[in-house]
Amino acid sequence: MRQALVIGGGLHGLSTALHLARTPGWQVTLLERRHVGRHSSGVNAGGVRRLGRALPEIALSVVAAEMWHGIQALVGDDCGFRATGQVKVAESAADMARNEARVAEVRALGWRHEEVVDQAEVRRLLPAVSPHVVGAIVTRDDGSADPMRTVMAFRAAAERAGVTIREGIAVTGLARTAEGTIRVQTDQGDFEAERVANCAGAWAPDLAALAGETIPCGTKASMMIVTERLPAFVDPTVGATARALSFKQTASGTVVIGGGHQGRSDKAAETSTVLFGSLAHAARIAAEIFPCVAQARIVRSWTGTEARPPDDMPVIGESRTLPGLFHSFGFAGHGFQLSPAAGAAVAELMARGATNLPVAAFSQDRFAVPA
Amino acid sequence: MFRRTEPTDCTITWEGRTLPARTGESLAAALLAAGITAFRETPVSGSPRGPLCLMGACFDCLVEVEGAQNMQACLVPVSPGLRVAMQRGARDFVEDAA
Amino acid sequence: MSVADEWTAGPTGSAPAAAQVDVLVLGAGPAGMAAANEARAHGMSVLLLDENAAPGGQVHRAVESRTPKDEQDRDGAKLAAAFRASGTDYRPGATLWAVEPATEGGGGKVFWSEGGAARSVATQRLILCAGATERPLPIPGWTLPGVMSVGAAQIALKTAGLVPEGQVWLAGQGPLLWLYAVQALERGGRLAGIIDLSPPGGLRRALPHLGRALKAPEYLWRGLQWQRRVRRAGVAVTVARALRAEGEGRLARIVVDGVAHPADLLLLHDGVVPNTQVTRAIPGCVHGWDPVQACWRPGLDLWGNTAVAGVMVAGDSAGIGGARAAVHAGRIAALEAARALGRITTDERDARAGPLRLLRDRQLAPRLFLDAMFPPLPPAAIADEVVLCRCEEVTAGRVRQAVALGCLGANQTKAFTRAGMGPCQGRICGPAVHGVIAAARGVAGGEVDPFRTRFPTKPLTLGELAALAGPL
CATH class of the missing domain: 3.50.50.60 (FAD/NAD(P)-binding domain)
Structure with a gap:
């Protein structure tokens, strides 16, 4: 051997x-x-997302997506994967224009998974979304899993x-x-x-x-928030076009909020610190896009440390x-x-x-x- | 279960029922003194729960106070006329009263 | 003028962002009040946050509004009066939910909620005096309404004058159980009986520590007195091994070694452990395992400094020592803070702290005896069907399953089973989950990594946090 x-x-x-x-x-x-x-x-x-990938990553992400749909066969467990879709909301006409250009670019390369939807469709997908949301990019077969x-x-x-x-x-x-x-x-x-x-x-x-x-490589310590359990109100994982957000409700009803807001990492000590001054922005974006969660209690926040190349x-x-x-x-x-x-x-x-x-x-x- | 040794001076309502209470004591104490043990139903299995610790740690005494959900009854002081209800399962999205 | 006056001005009363204090103290118990008083005596600005409506902590709870009955009450009242007069910016009803330790050269930052609004302040020194919490005693049926902790009943007695009546049972072990029984009986309460679950051989284990314990003999004497008074009052004490609570929707009976008794209220107790909820959430704050009391304690130097610069711990949250020891520890920590901020010299600090140390050591003398007498009940004995994590309703069996699947630490088990992931963040179940994992792996508790807690250590709403980023 x-x-x-x-x-x-x-x-x-x-x-x-x-x-x-x-x-x-x-x-x-x-x-x-x-x-x-x-x-x-x-x-x-736990985002299982092709949506919005940098162009060089799309091909590998598409292979991975097929593997996620067969994850039970691969590892003998469904890993909590649910193909509930990914939605990246547009909050303005400028966002919509940006989304349309992006999807056109992806489609020009031959990929079909990203789709622009209008306000009516985004409201159908996300009944609790704020009225100011005007549309979205959707990948219907994406979803999320339990990390x-x-x-x-x-x-x-x-x-x-x-x-x-x-x-x-x-x-x-x-x-x-x-x-x-x-x-x-x-x-x-x-x-x-x-x-x-x-x-x-x-x-x-x-x-x-x-x-x-x-x-060359830096370090990333993306911060996350999880709320108390809430009644089911959103299926897909939601991001925003021009602002840093990732928002999903887990099977247990808790809402996990992130989006790449950075904490402070100490690589030598193998620790990282949540910076609430900047995490407040994640809370604000989440509460603006889903006003119903403003009263929800945050139960924990945390960071995960990983490497971040310049590109x-x-x-x-x-x-x-x-x-x-x-x-x-x-x-x-x-x-x-x-x-x-x-x-x-x-x-x-x-x-x-x-x-x-x-x-x-x-x-x-x-x-x-x-x- | 418990007996009061000090006089009450006001009332509160629990699920629409009027209960005697003492201004400034914790809401949890007022409910326990009135023989109430089940304060909430859990969001996980719906089973009834009452306070365990009375010191803000256990989160088992959650109630709805004047429409605000998931309040820790052991940390809310009684004021005359306070309206309190059982916390049933997870918070819902009915607007919290101001 | 209190510190707050400078920065809580303004129509909304919200704290401006640039707020800064010398020392922030968490907790208005014996250690916290003493630390604040000492810090003020050296001219430092002090902000003290406490969750409760009035100063006192657990031991001196509601001490200002009760008639003092013994020396401890009188000590507490005196301490509270001095605290009120100290010029500390005291914030009752304030819940600390996050700490950002100092970066190189800068001060740390503390976040809390008060009156439904999130606030923050920069501070040079943080002295955490978070006291103790009761160790959980998970028995079958302990989630039924009508099952509470002995500490909870004591709080109801002290703050609201509620005394037990009807079929009220105390069960478990430890000094607080006996103290509460005495206090309840003195106030005219009635108990159906005491179920003594203490592991056999306590006295034999404790005896080697008797000599040292007799340096402060009043502790042992008081303990014996409590037991005698309870028995004299005619309360039946049953030594037992197995206890369960039963009932439909609420407690109806307890079953003691197979024998059922009607029950309205069951009060459980298995000793107290340091409250390390905040320190365990601070990255880099090292904790050590106490094998005798099966709990984590923050690693501290002689002055109460943790491994994280600017963060200190005093009182029971550093290790159980009782109210009197906590007062001395609080003052010692404040002296060190005064030295660190240049208010006194190292020599002055040492000279002032010397006598305090002697006093504290005397108060700590009986700990080894008491700890050996009342070792925590063995987690291996918890049946698979017993709920450990009350928030997420995770049983001991599921935790053991996770261990069998390779979750060797408390944090992996947490992520895998959700045990400790509810709103209490493992405050209640932490020691039990930890013990069950260690027992299932067949290793000492210190081999299992400590249950990490996460800020916010107390829930705040998304809206409250969002407001820190500017108005919505």
Whole structure:
């Protein structure tokens, strides 16, 4: 059996490990510094969304969407996925014009999932929406899932596929051995493998640095709010065209509100802080688009830490300094939906050095300074 | 269950019923003194609940006060004439009275 | 002039954004009042937030409006009077819901709600005196209306003069249970009986700590007196192992080791634990596991500083020590705050704190004895069908299932089962969920990561938060 190591027990690490373990001939061990799903993976908004993707991400997102519709077959659990649709509301004529241009652009590339709808249709989809909303972009087959349930389902599936998951092990060094394999040094001894995946989220650029590779990347600590349980009033996940919002009601009736408002992260301490002064903007946008929630009580708020490349697109590709090491990180707040497909792509890259999945646009070469 | 050792000085209404109360005591105390134990029905299973801690921690004493929902009865002081009702399940979207 | 006068002016009474105080104290119990008084004595501006309508905390609850009956009441009344006169900007009915610790060089920020509006203030020092909460005692049927905690009944007695009458049972263990029984009987209340669930062998475990405990013998003496008075009053005390509450829609009977008794009210108690709801929500605020009392305590230096700059803890929320110890701890923390803000020198701080430390240590002397006497009831004994998380109605069985599926920590279990995700944020169920996870994994409680809490630690409405971003 050929040995592979996956570093990072977030959803992308688990998905990569799962797909590689299902590839004949591979034995996979996953190393996680804390516990599985510790940061963004377990606490994100769970959006399963193609809507509004940056153009280079659409192809992979479309593959991922098909996988989400078959998620039960993939991991043996429905992950709480509900195809309740995604709606991005327009709050002005200018928003509407922007939406129409966007959908025209997407359609020109041959994609059909995004659709512009008028005020009557948006009101039919979202009866509780504020009267000032004039239209929307809709993706009817998108939806949302339960992030922690998804993490646990991927974990269980990975373990059934033969992945060994080791929690509480921190990687301290990466080196090439004389035999051409990679030695992964940890606080609990060395591991050796032919292929290694770097799925360490916010800490992945540091891991790349251990391999001598500099990949420009910042950190993101997107803040979220969850309310008390409310009667069911909205099915789709809702965003806004010109303002930062993600808004969805879960199956239990709580409303989860985000949209990329940033907290303060401390990568060294592995903590992040909610900044209520800026989170107040998320609350304000939510209450303006859905006035009925203004009296709802906030029960918790939190942040999830992850890596954010300068162009807000992921880094997927083999290391340029340590062949055999494959990066998959920097999903910058929109990686949840991509995880089944990204994991499959990285597993193929690791197993056979190539993939037919559309990830070429995500190579770190895009940051290379011309010589 | 409980007996008052101090006189009441006003009334409040609970589900339309008039109950004796004492200005300034907690709403939860006034309801308990009147023999009321079930303050709310849970949003999860609809089962009845009453206060557990009376110190603002348990959120089991939620009631509707003058139309405002999900109020902690142990933290709301009694004022004469206060209208109180059972909190049934989750908050609904009837406009909270000002 | 109080600090607030400078910045609560204006027709709406809302606090302007640039508000700033030297010290913000949370909690008007013994530690909080003492800290505020001491801080004011050194000329610092102090804002004190407290959820209740009047100062006192739990022990001295409603102390200003009750007739003092013993030395503790008199101490409390004196402390409250000094607090009222201290010049502290005191905010009753104010609920703290978030803390943003200081960044390099800057002060921290505290958020609260008062009169239905969200407010915030910048502060150099935060002294958290959040007191204790009762450890939950999850038994079958404890969610039925008519089942309350002993602490709750004590609050009803102190604030509203409600005494137990009819078929009222006390069950569990710990000093507060006996104290309440005495207080209730003295006020003319009646009890059907006491169900003593304390694990056998308490005295044998506690005996090695007797010598130290006798440094403050009045605690043990009082405890024995309480038990004697309850028995003399003819209240039956039954030592038992298993207890359940039953009834349709409300409590109707209790079943004690298989024997049913009619019941109107069942009051449960299994000791108290530090209230760490706020400290556990502050990133980087380290906590340590107390294996004897099976609870988390914030990691503190000698002065009450947490691992987070500018954030301090004093009183029972640092570790259970009682009201008298809390007063000294509050003053010690305030002295350290005064030093940190340059109001006194390090030498002055040390000189003033020395005698306070001796006094506090004497008050803490009986803790080891009491802790060994009343170890928390074992979480492994909680039946699968018992609801642990009352908000989300999650049973012990479901938590154990989550552990079997690989949720090894309290936070994973929380995200997976929703235990601790309701409005109380695990205030009530936290210790029980933690204990059940540890027992299911077969590890010590300290091996399971602490239940993280999240701001807002008390619910506020979206509208209230939105208002901080400007008017809607």
